[in-house]
Amino acid sequence: MDLLKLISDIEKVDPEVYERLDPRRRVFKHFGLAGKTLTAAMLPGLVSGIFQRAYGQGVSITPAVRDVLNLALSLEYLEFYFYDTAIKATGLIPDVDLPAFRIIRNDESGHIKVLREVLGSAAVTATREDFDYSGGEGRGDGPFKGVHDPGKYALFLGVAQSFVDTGVRAYKGGAPVLMPNPDILESALNIHSVEARHSSHVRTVRRAVAPGGNPSNGTAVPGNLSDLNNVPKSWISGKDNDGPSPSTTPSTALVYGAGIAPENYPAENNTSQAGVPIVGAGITEVAASEAFDEPLDPATVKKIARYFVRNTTQLFV
Amino acid sequence: MMTNSPNPTPESAAAPAGVPRRAFLRYTGASVAITGLLLAGCDDDSDDVDANLVDVGADDTGILNYAYALEQLEAAFYAEIKNGAYYKGLGANSAEKQILDDLALHELAHKNFFKAALGNNAIKDLEPDFSAVNFGDKNSVLTNAQAFEDLGVAAYNGAGRFIKSPTNLALAGKIVSVEARHAALIRDLRQYNNFVGSDVVDLFIPTAGSESTPGAGTGTGKERSKRPQEVLNTANQFLKAGSKLSARSFS
Incomplete structure (x- = not known):
C-alpha cells in the first residue's frame, strides 16, 4: 500500500484531508499501541483506523453515546440559527453587542462541525425552517413571538439565556454517558465550558439592558436578587426565580427546575452535593446554589426544546 | 541510550x-x-521524585485532591483580595464588589466541599504565595483572577478523562461551568466582549460568505484543555516551598 500516494490522491478531492488528520496526531496512542512493537501485520488496521477517525465515521460509539451527541448537535443547531437570524435582523442587536453575538454564533458553528465529525452519517440534520423561535411548536404564535423583531432585544436576550442554560445543563447531564470514549468526552467538556462562558456573557448583557442599566456594559450593573428574572447574576442564583419568563407556556421554570429523577438531576437551587451540605461556614443558601450548576436529563431537555421546533420534525423527539 | x-x-x-x-x-x-x-523499550529512569512536592495521589482520589488543591489556591486568592486596598475601595453596592464577594464564596464552597468529600484522603492545607500579586491594584488583581479562573476551567476539562466514577465526573461538571461563568465575567470586566478569546478557545472562523452555513470554516469553538502537569507548573508559582504540587499518576 502506498500510503503517501493515497493521502495525496485524497487531497485532490478533499483539500482538508491534512486538517482532518492533524488533530489526531496522537492517534496511535489511542489504539493502545504505546509500549508495543509495531509489526507489519498491524499496519492495515492502523491505516483504516486513522481514516475512520479522521472522517468521523466508523468510530465505534454506542447508541447511548450517539443519542447524547445528537441531542447536543440538535441544541447547537437551535442556538446557531437563533443567533444567526438575530445577527442578520435589523434593529435588534445594538452595534456594541454585535461582535459578541458573532463570536457566540461562530462558536456554535464550530461545535456543529465537531459533533458532525464524530457522528459521521449518524448525525442529525436541521435547517432554519425547522425552528419556531416563538416557542409555538411551528405555529409561530408562541409566547416569544417577535423575538427577532426590531426593539425586542430584552426578549431576545431572555430566550438566549434560556437556550444556553438548557445547553449547559444538557452537556452536563450527557457527560457521564461519554466516559467510554475519552476523546469524545473531552470534546464535549470543551464545548460545555464554552457554553457556560456564553451564558455568563448573555446574563451580563441582560443586566445592561435592564431598566437603569448602562446599555454598553453590564459588568457595571450588579445582579438583583429581588429581580432575578430580569437582572440575573452571571451565574444561577437558586432557580433564578424560574428564569426570564416564568409564567408563559413554555415556562422558563423548566430550564432551572429539577429533571426526571431529581436525585440525579436536581433543580438549580440544590445546596447539597454528594451528600455534603454546602451551606454553612459563611456560605449562604444563595451562594451554595450558585457555586454548583446542575445537570438535566435528556427527556426534560427535549421537552423544553420541542416547543421551539416545528412539530413535524424529528428533532428532540 | x-x-x-x-x-x-x-x-x-x-x-x-x-x-x-x-x-x-x-x-x-x-x-x-x-x-x-x-x-517504550528503554528503562524509565527519569523518575526523580521530589520529596518536597505534595503529590495529589492516584485514581479518583488523586483527581479530587487535584481539584481540591486548585480550589484551595483560588479560595485563598479571593480571601486575600478582601484585605487589599483595591477591594476596600469598592462601593458597597458596586457590581465589582458583588462579583468579588460571590467569587470568594463560591471558591470557599468548592474548597470546603472537596475537603469534606475527601475526608482522611485529603491532602494537607496548602500555603499560598501571592507575592507576585499587588492587591492594591485593580489590574493586578483582575489579571490574576482571570488567570486562575481560566486555569481552573482548562484543568477540569483536562482532568475529565482520568475520572473513573460517573458521580465524580458529574461533580466536576457541576463546578467547571461555574468556573467558566467566573472566567467569562472577569474577562468581560477587564475587556468587554472578551468572554472567550483565542488564548482559551480554539475559535471557529467561518468561511467568508458562508457565515450562515453551520460548520463551514476553520477551528472548533472548543475550549483548550490543560493536563495536570501543565496546570501545576502554573499553580506552583503561587505556592510556597513544601506546598508545591505534583500529579505523577496523571501524565
Missing part, C-alpha cells in the same frame, strides 16, 4: 509530490508514535 538511537524513519521513503514526507509524518502522528515505541 535514547540519544544514540538510530533514526527510525526509512530514508528511502519517497514522498509523492505535494506531500513532504516530514509533513506527512507530522500529520499522522507517526513520528511521535514511532518515537514512543522506541521509548
Whole structure:
C-alpha cells in the first residue's frame, strides 16, 4: 500500500484531508499501541483506523453515546440559527453587542462541525425552517413571538439565556454517558465550558439592558436578587426565580427546575452535593446554589426544546 | 541510550509530490508514535521524585485532591483580595464588589466541599504565595483572577478523562461551568466582549460568505484543555516551598 500516494490522491478531492488528520496526531496512542512493537501485520488496521477517525465515521460509539451527541448537535443547531437570524435582523442587536453575538454564533458553528465529525452519517440534520423561535411548536404564535423583531432585544436576550442554560445543563447531564470514549468526552467538556462562558456573557448583557442599566456594559450593573428574572447574576442564583419568563407556556421554570429523577438531576437551587451540605461556614443558601450548576436529563431537555421546533420534525423527539 | 538511537524513519521513503514526507509524518502522528515505541523499550529512569512536592495521589482520589488543591489556591486568592486596598475601595453596592464577594464564596464552597468529600484522603492545607500579586491594584488583581479562573476551567476539562466514577465526573461538571461563568465575567470586566478569546478557545472562523452555513470554516469553538502537569507548573508559582504540587499518576 502506498500510503503517501493515497493521502495525496485524497487531497485532490478533499483539500482538508491534512486538517482532518492533524488533530489526531496522537492517534496511535489511542489504539493502545504505546509500549508495543509495531509489526507489519498491524499496519492495515492502523491505516483504516486513522481514516475512520479522521472522517468521523466508523468510530465505534454506542447508541447511548450517539443519542447524547445528537441531542447536543440538535441544541447547537437551535442556538446557531437563533443567533444567526438575530445577527442578520435589523434593529435588534445594538452595534456594541454585535461582535459578541458573532463570536457566540461562530462558536456554535464550530461545535456543529465537531459533533458532525464524530457522528459521521449518524448525525442529525436541521435547517432554519425547522425552528419556531416563538416557542409555538411551528405555529409561530408562541409566547416569544417577535423575538427577532426590531426593539425586542430584552426578549431576545431572555430566550438566549434560556437556550444556553438548557445547553449547559444538557452537556452536563450527557457527560457521564461519554466516559467510554475519552476523546469524545473531552470534546464535549470543551464545548460545555464554552457554553457556560456564553451564558455568563448573555446574563451580563441582560443586566445592561435592564431598566437603569448602562446599555454598553453590564459588568457595571450588579445582579438583583429581588429581580432575578430580569437582572440575573452571571451565574444561577437558586432557580433564578424560574428564569426570564416564568409564567408563559413554555415556562422558563423548566430550564432551572429539577429533571426526571431529581436525585440525579436536581433543580438549580440544590445546596447539597454528594451528600455534603454546602451551606454553612459563611456560605449562604444563595451562594451554595450558585457555586454548583446542575445537570438535566435528556427527556426534560427535549421537552423544553420541542416547543421551539416545528412539530413535524424529528428533532428532540 | 535514547540519544544514540538510530533514526527510525526509512530514508528511502519517497514522498509523492505535494506531500513532504516530514509533513506527512507530522500529520499522522507517526513520528511521535514511532518515537514512543522506541521509548517504550528503554528503562524509565527519569523518575526523580521530589520529596518536597505534595503529590495529589492516584485514581479518583488523586483527581479530587487535584481539584481540591486548585480550589484551595483560588479560595485563598479571593480571601486575600478582601484585605487589599483595591477591594476596600469598592462601593458597597458596586457590581465589582458583588462579583468579588460571590467569587470568594463560591471558591470557599468548592474548597470546603472537596475537603469534606475527601475526608482522611485529603491532602494537607496548602500555603499560598501571592507575592507576585499587588492587591492594591485593580489590574493586578483582575489579571490574576482571570488567570486562575481560566486555569481552573482548562484543568477540569483536562482532568475529565482520568475520572473513573460517573458521580465524580458529574461533580466536576457541576463546578467547571461555574468556573467558566467566573472566567467569562472577569474577562468581560477587564475587556468587554472578551468572554472567550483565542488564548482559551480554539475559535471557529467561518468561511467568508458562508457565515450562515453551520460548520463551514476553520477551528472548533472548543475550549483548550490543560493536563495536570501543565496546570501545576502554573499553580506552583503561587505556592510556597513544601506546598508545591505534583500529579505523577496523571501524565
